[in-house]
Amino acid sequence: MSLISPDSWVLLVLDDGSEHLVNISSKLFVTHKGRIDLETLVDKPFGIRGKTSKGVGYYVLEPGIVDHIFNLKRRTQIVYPKDAGFILLMLDVKQGDKIVEAGLGSGALCSVLARYVGDEGRVYAYERREDFIKLAKDNLLRQGVLHRVEIKHKDISDGFEEKDVDSVVIDVNDSYNYVGNAFNSLKNGGRLAVICPTTNQVQKVLEELENKGFIKIEVWENLFRAYKTNPQRLRPVDRMVAHTAYLVFAVKAFRKESVEDGSCEG
Amino acid sequence: MSLISPDSWVLLVLDDGSEHLVNISSKLFVTHKGRIDLETLVDKPFGIRGKTSKGVGYYVLEPGIVDHIFNLKRRTQIVYPKDAGFILLMLDVKQGDKIVEAGLGSGALCSVLARYVGDEGRVYAYERREDFIKLAKDNLLRQGVLHRVEIKHKDISDGFEEKDVDSVVIDVNDSYNYVGNAFNSLKNGGRLAVICPTTNQVQKVLEELENKGFIKIEVWENLFRAYKTNPQRLRPVDRMVAHTAYLVFAVKAFRKESVEDGSCEG
Amino acid sequence: MSLISPDSWVLLVLDDGSEHLVNISSKLFVTHKGRIDLETLVDKPFGIRGKTSKGVGYYVLEPGIVDHIFNLKRRTQIVYPKDAGFILLMLDVKQGDKIVEAGLGSGALCSVLARYVGDEGRVYAYERREDFIKLAKDNLLRQGVLHRVEIKHKDISDGFEEKDVDSVVIDVNDSYNYVGNAFNSLKNGGRLAVICPTTNQVQKVLEELENKGFIKIEVWENLFRAYKTNPQRLRPVDRMVAHTAYLVFAVKAFRKESVEDGSCEG
Amino acid sequence: MSLISPDSWVLLVLDDGSEHLVNISSKLFVTHKGRIDLETLVDKPFGIRGKTSKGVGYYVLEPGIVDHIFNLKRRTQIVYPKDAGFILLMLDVKQGDKIVEAGLGSGALCSVLARYVGDEGRVYAYERREDFIKLAKDNLLRQGVLHRVEIKHKDISDGFEEKDVDSVVIDVNDSYNYVGNAFNSLKNGGRLAVICPTTNQVQKVLEELENKGFIKIEVWENLFRAYKTNPQRLRPVDRMVAHTAYLVFAVKAFRKESVEDGSCEG
Helix, strand or coil, X not given: CCECCCCCEEEEEECCCCEEEEEHHHCEEEECCEEEEHHHHCCCECCCEEECCCCCEEEEECCCHHHHHXXXXXXXXXXXXXXXXXXXXXXXXXXXXXXXXXXXXXXHHHHHHHHHHCCCCEEEEECCXXXXXXXXXXXXXXXXXXXXXXXXXXCHHHCCCCCCEEEEEECCCCXXXXXXXXXXXXXXXXXXXXXXXXXXXXXXXXXXXXXXXXXXXXXXXXXXEXXXXXXXXXXXXXXXXXXXXXXXXXXXXXXXXXXXXXXXXX | CCECCCCCEEEEEECCCCEEEEEHHHCEEEECCEEEEHHHHCCCECXXXXXXXXXXXXXXXXXXXXXXXXXXXXXXXXXXXHHHHHHHHHCCCCCCCEEEEEXXXXXXXXXXXXXXXXXXXXXXXXXXXXXHHHHHHHHHHXXXXXXXXXXXXXXXXXXXCCCCEEEEEECCCCHHHHHHHHHHHEEEEEEEEEXXXXXXXXXXXXXXXXXXXXXXXXXXXXXXXXXXXXXXXXXXXXXXXXXXXEEEEEECCCCCEEEECCEECC | CCECCCCCEEEEEECCCCEEEEEHHHCEEEECCEEEEHHHHCCCECCCEEECCCCCEEEEECCCXXXXXXXXCCCCCCCCHHHHHHHHHHCCCCCCCEEEEECCCCCHHHHHXXXXXXXXXXXXXXXXXXXXXXXXXXXXXHCCCHHHEEEECCCHHHCCCCCCEEEEEECCCCHHHHHHHHHHHEEEEEEEEEEECCHHHHHHHHHHHHHHCCEEEEEEEEEEEXXXXXXXXXXXXXXXXXXXXXXXEEECCCCCEEEECCEECC | CCECCCCCEEEEEECCCCEEEEEHHHCEEEECCEEEEHHHHCCCECCCEEECCCCCEEEEECCCHHHHHXXXXXXXXXXXXXXXXXXXXXXXXXXXXXXXXXXXXXXXXXXXHHHHHCCCCXXXXXXXXXXXXXXXXXXXXXXXXXXXXXXECCCHHHCCCCCCEEEEEECCCCHHHHHHHXXXXXXXXXXXXXXXXXXXXXXXXXHHHHHHCCEEEEEEEEEEEEEECCHHHCEECCEEECCCCEEEEEECCCCXXXXXXXXXXX
């Protein structure tokens, strides 16, 4: 059974429905619903229930990856879990994979990729803004996956330094400019994902993908809708996220024929 | 560089856009677009390009998890990758996790869970129909993750044998009947996902979740829409999947208060 | 050319994007963007442009039905234009139609129906709350269609007084209780629409529709999504309405066979 | 009560769920479910029930506008009722309106507009293909609204002949080329709708709308989803229409200021 330690991140779920991601080392949690002395939680198991100084009940949970993502410190639009889970599968991410990520941002997608490549895998994350790097490092550290990420404070217009990587993710404004660099870095059969907020970007990326010879090109968008959880009045919530990004996927393949009519040529 | 072996599964992507998942050991691939002598592909790298006997170009790719899922042998409605990726993150699946799955079906979701729990993890998959078990075994073997799955040909109304598991997934018609069993099997802070095709099922599951004391209850559905990939005429496809399932999530927590006003009670 | 009169309703569209539905008779419009002396607009044509006392540009438009609906005084959830336009067509509303509406509410849907039945048509609107009736009257008057609506402050559990009506719309919480009354009021071939916020209501309405012998039963929901209008960055808005209501439609037909094998029986 | 006449259009709704729009004058309806002698239906009321020669029950309904649209003869992509109802309200269509429609196509949207402008209104429908005109005429005649439509076999690049119209709808491939012509035809405060299948078209139309000085520019798309109607298993259908068109709306206003600080300038 997992116990709370003096520097654990915990998710406090109050009975009023509010959720708060806090570190035990901050010692005191104060809200208008009352005060929680965090130090008293040390050595207790996750999942316990308590009451604030004002008598409001709360649960102490181990934060999941979705809790981390929605609560991470950020200055950028983040890649949402709904998109991240789909990207993970479309890129066929496996333990041990080497992945190039262009545009680390706040580190939300990176944290998902880093979790699932495992200790043998590696994410090479390029980011040109130092303030984002600082932020993302903190977020990755918090989730215990920073050691799987090699952060590169470099300009990606010179190309990516890694070769034969399993997949590449591009999440920068002018993504279409780096499709060729992605092709050069990918192994044959390697997979590319490009995250595009606008239709104009998708159009330009599609042109580049064709030019560079990518195959299995797909464009997706997804709408996630939550429901109110009253079983007597089951219905969707009133408002929802209308758009995060269009997701473009493609696969790199050899451009020349090497097998013909059953006879190998190359 | 990954080479094709005599018993590799390969994804043939023909220039007419069709895709075929075949095993090299089947030796010959025949379609109206021509014949491919699969044995000539052995020891070639994935990603190569060839031509059929009728001169139609094709690529040979290493199938990804999404290719496997959409091409798996099945007799059941499968859990789609769009849902599977989201479930994975909502359940906070990590390497080493122990997961109970009630309703193995064709093994689509199981293959995703088994991939990401790693060799140290385990999926305990309950299924009462022997024909489904046979089918799912084949699908899991094909993806190289069968050794991470313990398949149980048992009636789940007696409860699950595993205790303190990290998460439980229920994907059977009368899922609401097993919410209590899931509660008993989960560790504190463990996460539950219930896959419900109908609103009636969601309503009953929500009632049970409240009764059993689950917290952080959420209901989601997602709509994935593909786009045509012509950059000069970017627009969604004409028709799309309208519904797969409603996804219900919840977390188990201690039901009694053990910490109050900062003072531990239990 | 349509001129602004001393008691016209006008839609002021300010250059900051804000819109305000005001009556000229209120004489002065004051906002933090400046003051507009409404009397100076009298006898000007709709469509003119002016500046507020603080120099902010604005247009004066004749409000459309959608502007009226979104700006109407209300105490209830309104039927949105997206739903109203679809209901109108599904009910096959024509000039001269007689329509029963159970649940007038704020009068949003009623204003659409009343517009399109014309002066020869009639909407019989039942409402048990007097405060709603007062509100709706005001809204219908504003749109110039009050004379086409017969408002009835009555309990609909006794049935509707009208017979052989072209269509019936039910928009009350316990709508399933009035499906039989609707059947009795409709002409043969008449059409019914039931507006249901929750899935539970839809289920009960469907049961009743089957019981009463309705045919051509359909259930729809619609998602409307707006886009940002920057042509260089075309993309959906960030957030949207996730749900208004499920729309259930059905047609009344004779329940007994009156024509068989080409030979008339009844 | 409305009776079936020898040249009525009727909607046959068979108990197997199939629907057929036929004219009584065609005398015999034959399907694999049996034969119906249509002449025996004459002088019967709409809504009756009969049996085919093979004993399959059917209803005879008066077709509604939605039935007509989905069953009309067509060679073009039609404007769906879901879009047509929304366009109707967004254009604020009223009895007596004058509307220019560029791109008559099969006449689906035209039939909706023509119905609701009434006998005092008029739709001026431009179409350059004679085969479409023939088809649309037939469809409009069938719905009894042809007399409200002035069909023009003309090239719209020369502009529209009508001035001061209440609204303009453009539904042609290169719609962006006619935004200026629409501006010239509209009255001040008049409303424009442009129907765009692709994002590229939307982008170009938005540029033109800005150039020409339109205001209140909006872009919408809508997703309609049907549900299966089994109350014990309420859930959406399996597949749905993913896309029909993006709908762009705008209002024409005076481009120069004529009222300032409350003082009229011209």
